[in-house]
Amino acid sequence: MSYKPQLTGSWWLKHRFFKAYMLREATVIPLAFLLCSLLAGAFSLQDPERFQHWQAFMSNPLVILVHTLALTTSLYHAATFFVLFPRVMPIRVGNYQLPARYLVLAQWGAVWLVVALFIWLFAFGGQS
Amino acid sequence: MRSIQVLRYLPEESPQPFLQSFQVPVTDSTSVLDALNYIKESLDPTLSFRWSCRMAICGSCGVMVNGIPKLGCKDFLRNYPNDLIIEPLAHLPVERDLVVNMDSFLRHLEAVKPYLIEGKNAADSSQPNRQTPAQMARYQQFANCINCGLCYAACPQFGLNPEFTGPAAIALAHRYNLDSRDSGKAQRMAPLNSKNGVWSCTFVGFCSEVCPKGVDPAAAVNQGKVESAKSMLIQLFSGRAIGGAGQ
Ligand code: SF4
Numbered sequence: 425m426s427y428k429p430q431l432t433g434s435w436w437l438k439h440r441f442f443k444a445y446m447l448r449e450a451t452v453i454p455l456a457f458l459l460c461s462l463l464a465g466a467f468s469l470q471d472p473e474r475f476q477h478w479q480a481f482m483s484n485p486l487v488i489l490v491h492t493l494a495l496t497t498s499l500y501h502a503a504t505f506f507v508l509f510p511r512v513m514p515i516r517v518g519n520y521q522l523p524a525r526y527l528v529l530a531q532w533g534a535v536w537l538v539v540a541l542f543i544w545l546f547a548f549g550g551q552s
Numbered sequence: 553m554r555s556i557q558v559l560r561y562l563p564e565e566s567p568q569p570f571l572q573s574f575q576v577p578v579t580d581s582t583s584v585l586d587a588l589n590y591i592k593e594s595l596d597p598t599l600s601f602r603w604s605c606r607m608a609i610c611g612s613c614g615v616m617v618n619g620i621p622k623l624g625c626k627d628f629l630r631n632y633p634n635d636l637i638i639e640p641l642a643h644l645p646v647e648r649d650l651v652v653n654m655d656s657f658l659r660h661l662e663a664v665k666p667y668l669i670e671g672k673n674a675a676d677s678s679q680p681n682r683q684t685p686a687q688m689a690r691y692q693q694f695a696n697c698i699n700c701g702l703c704y705a706a707c708p709q710f711g712l713n714p715e716f717t718g719p720a721a722i723a724l725a726h727r728y729n730l731d732s733r734d735s736g737k738a739q740r741m742a743p744l745n746s747k748n749g750v751w752s753c754t755f756v757g758f759c760s761e762v763c764p765k766g767v768d769p770a771a772a773v774n775q776g777k778v779e780s781a782k783s784m785l786i787q788l789f790s791g792r793a794i795g796g797a798g799q
């Protein structure tokens with residue numbers, strides 16, 4: 425005769441560690457919205473009138489708010505992912521184990537490289 | 553003296569578990585296990601719980617302390633100045649008081665064949681099977697597991713699906729897969745590739761937080777995903793059926 429408590433749907437509210445995990449997983453929601461917006465933008469290119477509608481949609485303050493949220497939550501997701509990465513793929517050179525913090529730094533370095541590339545493309549039109 | 557609460561379960565007296573308060577003496581070095589032993593010796597001899605080494609090596613004293621899986625002998629009352637509630641390990645059937653049924657945990661451990669399997673990497677068995685310190689360093693962290701089961705009590709995926717192979721068993725499989733003397737990786741990949749294997753993990757990561765031996769089972773499980781992806785690709789291209797799907 426034994427009993428076994430069942431896990432309820434609110435299990436993740438019991439500890440801050442689980443809440444942080446759920447937050448990490450929830451970052452996909454604003455990101456999905458951003459992707460849908462971009463996809464709609466791509467389709468609206470076929471027709472000038474629709475493109476104007478899309479531009480109006482994109483400048484709606486509420487939409488801008490969700491997109492800013494998508495950026496910040498994606499950065500949070502990236503931060504959690506970058507820390508996990510060296511644990512999933514430890515890099516070993518011969519007998520030397522590369523310290524995790526170098527891998528984390530290298531990943532942020534790659535992010536800044538991409539950001540710099542976009543700034544260069546948009547601000548200077550690709551010309552220096 | 554201070555008061556602590558213990559979740560009791562005495563099936564012959566009541567079908568429901570209930571909380572009971574006890575007054576126990578405390579010093580700076582009173583562990584949760586010391587408190588339980590005091591209760592059993594001086595207050596209520598019917599209290600049931602497991603322990604043996606009282607030095608974090610046998611892995612038998614796991615309990616939930618204020619909802620977090622802990623080794624009773626490695627956790628101290630001084631860490632809990634306010635309330636302190638001791639409950640049986642989560643996600644496992646409770647037999648009596650703090651005694652849980654570990655059968656499903658043991659079954660998962662067995663399923664991954666946690667021992668050296670002879671084959672092309674094993675030396676002739678009449679010879680010593682040598683290993684360099686560098687070869688040992690590759691798996692040593694995962695060999696520190698004491699099978700306490702705290703990681704299973706921390707894992708919501710195991711709580712939702714008891715068929716999930718789970719952190720410690722996958723860490724142990726990974727430990728033998730990384731061992732230069734072992735040749736059993738192909739056999740172990742079958743349960744790891746299955747739907748209750750590594751892919752049931754969503755990297756919540758709490759298992760590694762609660763592990764009292766620094767094993768980092770979450771890292772092992774997710775390194776196992778990389779290995780599983782590799783082994784499934786190899787099987788796909790070599791045209792063989794994917795082994796172990798559904799075991
Ligand atoms: S991995 Fe850690 S928490 Fe899990 S059984 Fe082994 S020692 Fe215990």
Ligand code: FES
Pocket residue numbers: 603604605606607608609610611612613614623624625626
């Ligand atoms: S009594 Fe052995 S680990 Fe706690």
